[in-house]
Amino acid sequence: MTFSLVARCAETGMFGLAIASSSPAVAARCAYARAGVGAVASQNVTDPTLGPFALDLMQGGMSAAEAISGVRDQGRFIEYRQVLAVDKHGNTAIHSGPNSLGIWTQAQGPDVASGGNLLANETIPQAVVDGFLSSTGHIGDRLIAAMRAGLSAGGEAGPVHSAGMLIVDKVAWPVADLRCDWTEDCPIENIAAAWDIYKPQLEAYVQRALDPREAPSYGVPGDE
Structure with missing residues (x-):
């Protein structure tokens, strides 16, 4: 019931994630990213502890592949989970448990990985990866282009009702x-x-x- 991508901008070092689902509020449970570390999507009968756990492993020095291996070793009911990761070097890794729902598949490329379940067909993740790699500009623009490519390729088997986009840069909080x-x-x-x-x-x-004194005006009534 979900398709997503995790990605790194090789030029800026930003990480981003975009996700869509037939379920409500998918990004609240499935989207995780940390500046300077990586991005993780945890989906398909999701366990929200797996995203922060994978990020902790990568922050400790593990690659995306090593972090996903750690998720497989220590995650509960891992046969039901689908977890995607990209690390600070642009390496990617994916775990898709055999109990993932419906048509499920995955795809990877430089700086990007995509996976999905309950898909309309098996081409969706590759279309998402291709959409990201063929686009240019801000990582947010590329994430949108990738998700549109996945939707155009068929998207989910049923209607999509929720979506989210998460971007981190050099600060401790998401910039988007x-x-x-x-x-x-x-x-x-x-x-x-x-x-x-x-x-x-x-x-x-x-x-x-960072410093309101150096910030542009707020654009609200009374602001000068």
Whole structure:
């Protein structure tokens, strides 16, 4: 009931993740990223502890493959889980348990990995990877392009109702964490619309946190 990608921007070192599902609020349970460390998607009958655990392993010096191996060794009911990781060097790894739901598959490329379950067909993750690799610009733009490519290839077997996009950079908090927790329309397009609005303001929000004195105006009534 979910398809996703984890990715690294080789130029900036940013990490990002985008995910969509027929379930509500998918990003709240499945999306994890840490600046300077990597990104992890934990999905399919998800265990929300696996994302932070994999990030901890990578922060401790493990590669994505080693972290996923650790998840397999220590995760509970791992045969039901699907976990994707990208590390600070752009290496990727995926675990897809044999009890993943419906049509499930996965794909990897330089700096990007995609996986899904209850898919309309087996081409979706590769379409997502290809969509990311063939796109340019900000990692947020590339994440949106990749998810649109997956949707165009067929997406899930049923309607998609929620989506999210998470981006981390040099600070301890996500520089973008956009979510559509439920809609009867296309949640990926809802996220894309939010990104179009948020992208031009992203750096200003970071600067306001680091030093409001050097930040641009807030653009609210009474602001000078």
